[in-house]
Amino acid sequence: MKAWFLRSLKKGIVTSSFPSGKNEALSPWATLPMRDMSGEVDCPVDAIQDDRVDSGKCISCGICFPQFKPSMQIPQINMVRVEKSLSKSMKLYLFDSGTCGACNLEIMALNSPQYDMNRLGLSFTNTPRQADAIMITGVLTEGMIAPLKAAIDSMASPKIVFAVGACAISGGLMGKSISEITGLDVQVPGCPPDPFVIVAAIEKARGRI
Amino acid sequence: MISPVRIVFEEDGKMFALRRYSEALEDFSGDLLKKRSVDLKPTEKLSLFPYGPSAGGLTESIYFSLLTSGERIEAMNYDTSFKDRKISVSGNDIPKAVLLMERINGIHSASYSSLFCDLIERSSGIEVSQEIMDLRILMMEMERISHHLFVAGRLSGGASQNIGSMNIYLLREELLRIIGKTFGHRYFFGINKPGGTGREIDVSNIYEKLESIVKEYTEIYRTLMDSRIFIDRTDSTAIIRDEISAGPVLRGFGKNMDGRSQHRYYNKLNVRISTVDSGDSLARYVVRSEEIFSSWEIIKKILERNSRFKIMEEVKMDKIQGTGEKISGYMETPSGDLSMIVSVRSGKISFFKYSSPSLWNLRVFADAMKGNNFADFYFGLESLGLCVSETGDIR
Numbered sequence: 190m191k192a193w194f195l196r197s198l199k200k201g202i203v204t205s206s207f208p209s210g211k212n213e214a215l216s217p218w219a220t221l222p223m224r225d226m227s228g229e230v231d232c233p234v235d236a237i238q239d240d241r242v243d244s245g246k247c248i249s250c251g252i253c254f255p256q257f258k259p260s261m262q263i264p265q266i267n268m269v270r271v272e273k274s275l276s277k278s279m280k281l282y283l284f285d286s287g288t289c290g291a292c293n294l295e296i297m298a299l300n301s302p303q304y305d306m307n308r309l310g311l312s313f314t315n316t317p318r319q320a321d322a323i324m325i326t327g328v329l330t331e332g333m334i335a336p337l338k339a340a341i342d343s344m345a346s347p348k349i350v351f352a353v354g355a356c357a358i359s360g361g362l363m364g365k366s367i368s369e370i371t372g373l374d375v376q377v378p379g380c381p382p383d384p385f386v387i388v389a390a391i392e393k394a395r396g397r398i
Numbered sequence: 399m400i401s402p403v404r405i406v407f408e409e410d411g412k413m414f415a416l417r418r419y420s421e422a423l424e425d426f427s428g429d430l431l432k433k434r435s436v437d438l439k440p441t442e443k444l445s446l447f448p449y450g451p452s453a454g455g456l457t458e459s460i461y462f463s464l465l466t467s468g469e470r471i472e473a474m475n476y477d478t479s480f481k482d483r484k485i486s487v488s489g490n491d492i493p494k495a496v497l498l499m500e501r502i503n504g505i506h507s508a509s510y511s512s513l514f515c516d517l518i519e520r521s522s523g524i525e526v527s528q529e530i531m532d533l534r535i536l537m538m539e540m541e542r543i544s545h546h547l548f549v550a551g552r553l554s555g556g557a558s559q560n561i562g563s564m565n566i567y568l569l570r571e572e573l574l575r576i577i578g579k580t581f582g583h584r585y586f587f588g589i590n591k592p593g594g595t596g597r598e599i600d601v602s603n604i605y606e607k608l609e610s611i612v613k614e615y616t617e618i619y620r621t622l623m624d625s626r627i628f629i630d631r632t633d634s635t636a637i638i639r640d641e642i643s644a645g646p647v648l649r650g651f652g653k654n655m656d657g658r659s660q661h662r663y664y665n666k667l668n669v670r671i672s673t674v675d676s677g678d679s680l681a682r683y684v685v686r687s688e689e690i691f692s693s694w695e696i697i698k699k700i701l702e703r704n705s706r707f708k709i710m711e712e713v714k715m716d717k718i719q720g721t722g723e724k725i726s727g728y729m730e731t732p733s734g735d736l737s738m739i740v741s742v743r744s745g746k747i748s749f750f751k752y753s754s755p756s757l758w759n760l761r762v763f764a765d766a767m768k769g770n771n772f773a774d775f776y777f778g779l780e781s782l783g784l785c786v787s788e789t790g791d792i793r
Contacts, residue, residue: 192617192621192624193561193562193565193621196565196617196618196621197561197565200565203568214578214579215578216575216578216579216582217578217579217582217583218582218583218587218588219578219584233493233494248497248587249583249587250497250587251587251588251589251597252493252588252596254597259582282454285452285456285457285459285481286459287459287481287482287483288458288481288504288787289500289501289502289503289504289507289787290503290504290505290785290786290787291504291507291585292504293457293458294457294505294548295584298567298571300567301564301570301571302564302567302571303568303572304571313454315454316453327481328483330480330481330482330483330484331482332451332479332480332482333451333452333459333481336451336452336459336480340452361501362494362497362501363483363485363498380587381504381584381585383578383584384571
C-alpha cells in the first residue's frame with residue numbers, strides 16, 4: 190500500500206485539463222485528412238469527394254497520403270441534439286456491435302488517469318438500464334441486432350445514442366452502419382477515434398462545450 | 399510432441415494441413431478435431447447462468463453459458479458468433495485485403511498485416527530488406543507490450559488492486575501516445591504494405607520514453623507480486639494444461655514454445671522465452687510480464703540499428719499477379735500463434751484461411767473452468783487476453 194502511495198506522489202498529476210485546456214496528444218491519422226498536394230486518390234471507402242473528406246466514412250488508412258495529410262485538428266462532431274440535462278453526470282454503456290476491438294479499447298481508455306473520466310461526471314455502467322448514453326462500436330452484425338434493440342429500449346429517457354468509429358457510422362470497410370436500425374444522436378469519427386475525440390464528442394453532446 | 403494442426407482444408411479430394419509454427423503445408427489423414435459441444439442441463443441444484451453477449455465486464459461481445467450451483471462451475475459453453483462480421487477476404491485486391499487484415503483484430507493489427515504482407519511477398523518472389531523486417535518486428539513487439547499491459551491492468555483491477563490497475567493503464571496510454579505520434583496511428587493502421595511501408599517512420603527519440611515505461615512497469619510488477627490479495631485471487635484459478643492452447647497460455651504451463659524463436663524475422667535476436675509451470679491465471683500474468691521485458695530487449699536491438707524507416711519504393715500492385723500457389727506461414731501475436739494460408743491469382747486473393755490464437759485459447763478455457771469457483775471466471779477469462787474479433791467467421 191505504501192509503495193502505491195509513494196509511486197502516486199512521485200508521478201504527480203498526469204490528468205489532462207481537456208476540454209477546458211488543450212489536448213496533450215492526438216493520433217495524426219485519427220484526425221481528418223486534408224488536401225496537401227494535387228493528384229488522384231483511390232479511397233477504398235469513397236470518403237473523398239471534391240477534395241472534401243467525409244469524416245463518417247474515413248477509416249484512417251492513409252492511402253490518400255501524400256496528396257492528403259492529417260489536419261491535426263479534432264474533427265467535426267456530427268450531432269442531431271444536445272442533452273443538457275446530462276451535463277452534471279452521465280453513465281455510459283459500451284455496446285460492441287461488431288468491432289475489431291480498437292474502438293472498444295479507446296472508449297475504455299477514458300478510464301485511464303490521463304483522461305480520468307470521473308472528473309467530468311462520467312462513469313461506465315454494467316447495464317443499459319442504468320445508462321444515460323450508449324456507445325455503439327462496430328458494424329451492424331446480424332447476431333447483435335436483437336441485443337442492440339433490447340439495450341436501447343431498456344434505457345430510460347433522456348438517452349443519447351453514440352455511434353463511435355467509422356464502422357458504426359457508415360459501415361466502414363466491411364459492413365453496414367448501425368443507423369439501419371436506430372437513429373444516431375452523435376457520430377464520433379475515426380478508425381478508431383482518439384480518446385480526446387471521444388471526450389470532445391461526449392462533452393458537446395452534453396452542451397458543456 | 400508433434401505440433402497440433404491449426405488449419406485443415408480440402409482440395410481436389412485431398413486433405414492438407416498446416417501445423418503450429420510451420421510454413422509448410424502437409425498431407426493430412428488424421429481425424430479432425432471435433433467442434434466442442436457440452437450439453438448443459440439444469441437440475442434442481444444446478445442453474446444455467448447466461449453472461450453476454452453484451453454485458454458489463456466484457457470487452458467484446460461474446461456469450462457464455464455457465465452451469466453452476468452458485469459457487470462451483472460444473473460446465474461451460476460459449477458462443478462467439480453474435481458479432482460475426484462475415485468478412486470476405488477472397489476476391490479482394492491486395493491493398494484492400496491488407497486493410498481487412500488490420501481490422502480482423504485491430505489491437506493486433508501489426509501482427510496480422512505483417513504476416514499477410516510476408517505471405518504476399520513470398521508468393522510473388524519479393525525480397526524485403528532487413529529494414530522492413532525490423533520495422534515489422536518493432537511494431538509487433540510494441541503491440542505485444544501494449545496488449546500485455548492491458549491484460550495486466552484488467553487482472554489487477556479485478557483483484558481490487560485499483561491503484562495498480564490505474565498505474566498500468568497510465569503506462570499503456572503513454573505507450574499508445576508514443577505509438578500514435580511515431581507511427582501516425584495508435585494501432586499501426588496504414589503502415590504495412592507488401593514490399594514496404596506507407597509512411598516514413600522516425601524512431602530516433604523513442605528509446606528513453608520506452609525505457610522509462612518498462613522501468614516503471616518493473617516496479618509495478620514487483621509491487622503486485624508482493625500483494626497477497628493479487629496472488630490469492632489469481633493463484634490456482636483456471637488451470638490450463640492443454641497442448642492445443644496458444645501463446646502465454648501454453649507457456650503458462652511450462653511449454654518452452656514461442657513462434658518467434660524459430661521465425662526468420664527474429665533470426666539472431668535471441669528471443670528469451672519465459673515459462674511458468676502452474677498453468678493458472680497467475681502463471682499467465684507472470685509470463686506476460688516477463689514478455690514485456692523480453693520484448694523490450696528485442697526493441698532495444700532494433701532501435702540500436704535503425705533510427706528512421708524510409709518509405710520503401712512500394713511494389714506496384716499490378717506486378718503482383720500471383721500464380722495461385724498457396725503460401726502459408728505464422729506469426730506469434732501477443733495472444734499466441736497466428737497461422738495463415740494465402741494464394742493470389744490475377745492480382746486478387748483467390749484463397750484465404752487463418753487460425754487465430756483466441757479460437758484455441760477459448761476452447762481450452764471452457765474446459766478448464768470445470769470445478770472452478772464462480773468468482774474466478776473473471777480471472778480465467780482476462781488472463782487469456784482474448785480477442786473475440788479474431789474468432790469470427792472470416793471467409
